[in-house]
Amino acid sequence: MEIEKKSFDIFEVIHDITTSFEMKLQEKAIEITSSINPRVPAVVFSDPKRLRQILINIVGNAVKFTEKGGIRLSVDMIQRPEQSALLAFKIVDSGIGISESKDLFKPFHQEDASTTRRFGGTGLGLALSKALAQTLGGDVELVESTAGVGSTFLITIESGRMLSTQTSITVEKPSAPVEQTGLPLSDMKILVADDSKDNQLLIxxxxxxxxxxxxTVSDGELAVQEGTSHPYDAILMDMQMPILDGYSATRKLRSLGVEIPIVALTAHAMQEEMQKSLAAGCTAHLTKPIDKSLLLHTLTTHTEHQKRHL
Known part of the structure; x- marks a missing residue:
């Protein structure tokens, strides 16, 4: 397996994982909640592509085998003397559980033939995830499982940070305001309307x-109130929100004379969704998970166009 280690934002990886299962979660009426311990550094050094593969396999299994309740994904750090710290990802589900774990991580192992017939799968996911995690200096373990109650898996990988047992980890914060000059969105005021706290934080x-x-606001009605009472350069509008959805909120803002760029955010990349967003009055349409470069390009392009035509 080829491994390409580089610096990356762990928050963005967790956001990508939790949002990638949105449609399946909605179908089953369950949810994923995520949390990152403040001592986890914002930037870590490993292979983000391989980490995503591992998390998609393990979280995907949790989603597949959970019919009610939900899944919790938490991230922490484990210090090791004279070695790099381990990033620890705990996935807890309220699914069908596993009655016995012998040979669970061997290729093609099937915990129960009836489970395979019901849920599908080849049995390769856990074996591949374990091999990938070990290649990244960690492991995948089944911590506990109870039939009919749920399972807890622990994924570890090396973080690339050397720590002593006395070292505390904190997310670095600037001691003075960051100079904004030269940044692509310098001096811009942007309203973000999204009912997902994870999405709000990432964006x-x-x-x-x-x-x-x-x-940030959490529903379409608040987006209309905020967008008409304060000046903004652009609005990022999630189209699926409670109380008032993004389509209705956009139409209302346009009817009230708000002419700034409104960028639709949806989980759907289909052409019909884009057309529906534009028909409601949106300036552009972006899909989740958010592509950082495309988001910044869209905002700068449309705000500059707006200024030229004022």
């Missing part, structure tokens, strides 16, 4: 690092 993080001032 806000991307925009602020690019120089923007960001306000």
């Amino acid at each position: 806000k993080r991307i925009l602020q690092r690019s120089g923007a001032s960001v306000t």
